[in-house]
Amino acid sequence: MKGVWTTDHVREAENRLLARVPDGSLMRKAAFGLATVALRMLAPRVTGRRVTLLVGAGNNGGDALWAGAFLRRRGVAVTAVLLAPDRAHPEGLAALRKTGGRVITEDAREAVRAADLVIDGIVGLSARGPLRPAAAELVEQVSAPVLAVDLPSGVEPDTGAVNGPAVTATATVTFGCHKPVHVLGEGAKRCGEVHLVDIGLRPELGEPDITVLEHADVGRLWPVPGPTDDKYTQGVTGISAGSSAYPGAAWLSTGAATLATSGMVRYAGPAAEAIRASWPEVITTGSVADAGRVQAWVVGPGMGTGASAKEVLAQVLEAEVPVCADADAITLLAKHEDLWDARDPATPMVLTPHDREFARLAGEVGDDRVAAALRAAKRFGVVVLLKGHSTVVAAPDGRALVNPARSSWAATAGSGDVLSGLIGSLLASGMDPWLAAGCAAMAHELAGELAAEGAPIPAGALLRQVPDAIRVLRAAAEPVTP
């Protein structure tokens, strides 16, 4: 598991650390790490290569200047462009000058255009808002790879939002820990490859604000049958989905639950015949009332939003087993507040809205997707999985998890139905609902990636890759034997 800390928490930890280490040592450590990554990006030839530093008014620029001094010592031709000449970090500037670095304050276009590598030290953790015009104009001239210091300037540090001109980096060096910008939304895409440089901050950081699951974590958590298990001990998943208009949603959701674990799956709804034909191992009935005992329900995909769908949703909620409510079920919950009364608040529930469904339920998402998901999770007492390029999973107790997508292949019609089936089967296995949603999100994205292999895919293809995705996740969790 990887931890992510907000800028406020990073700054508090930095202040504690600064109080007990010699002046300037932290910045030099950070800059040394930065220079090391820069050298790797310049390799194999380093001497005589041209590195241009874009230097802003704060410590972020200071890091760039100190890194410039380290690079000079390795024979790199370094030019620093000062965007706020009066406020450039004095010690960093002196160090660069001492090593023979060039410093310019105007006519910087050529230095930017001719660079082999540009280091973005315009702004860091203290910045808010997009690049200002002078910086934006220079950044536009860049054609070389860009190494961002802490974050690509112009991207919001705590949300990853991009609301105007911002740097797009080839790689980003982060100091001490990962911050939200490195894993969230557009910002995460703008970071390129993220390198973590240890500056001794970890002991000063408390519990992470956001968790990022890794393949091995999900592989370890994924339920597989043991020697004493049978079809019931693995959990029975109930699927209440589909309608005569949308039988496909039921097919995809049921298929996902069938492939995800070896527990039993029951389907209840109008698509029973189609389900039986493709998934003979599924027990089908026409209604939730006749379905028999399940350990978790998936409700919503393709079920419609009319009076009969509302009735079905109420029955599912009254069953007092964990529920994954998706798609039409979310719209119904937004429309009919009385439906919440059917639910036992102590029974786990996962809602899986996209932005429009979220807006119906809890208002506009806005820039801060983690805060929005946490707000809704707390208000409704449910786990909220907010879909998007980075999936956010928030629990009512304040836990937040992000699954930063490495691709967008899963953004296809019907793919949400697959996700709901995966979540349902993990809930039925007894997994904590927050982890269930996080694990399902990762398996889902990976299945999309495996299916796509570089070309767009329908949700059915993603579904067929679920077993392979689970294999990859479980393999990552296996100890490496020499």
Ligand SMILES: NC(=O)C1=CN([C@@H]2O[C@H](COP(=O)(O)OP(=O)(O)OC[C@H]3O[C@@H](n4cnc5c(N)ncnc54)[C@H](O)[C@@H]3O)[C@@H](O)[C@H]2O)[C@@H](O)CC1
């Ligand atoms: N505090 C520490 O001990 C350490 C800090 N480090 C570096 O320090 C950085 C934070 O430094 P600072 O707090 O000085 O702040 P920044 O370097 O983020 O810069 C803030 C400055 O930029 C200006 N500014 C704000 N928004 C702007 C915008 N959109 N466009 C242009 N200028 C803008 C502000 O007036 C302020 O002067 C980190 O990102 C990291 O790079 C590292 O050296 C590691 C150690």
Ligand SMILES: [K+]
């Ligand atoms: K930066």
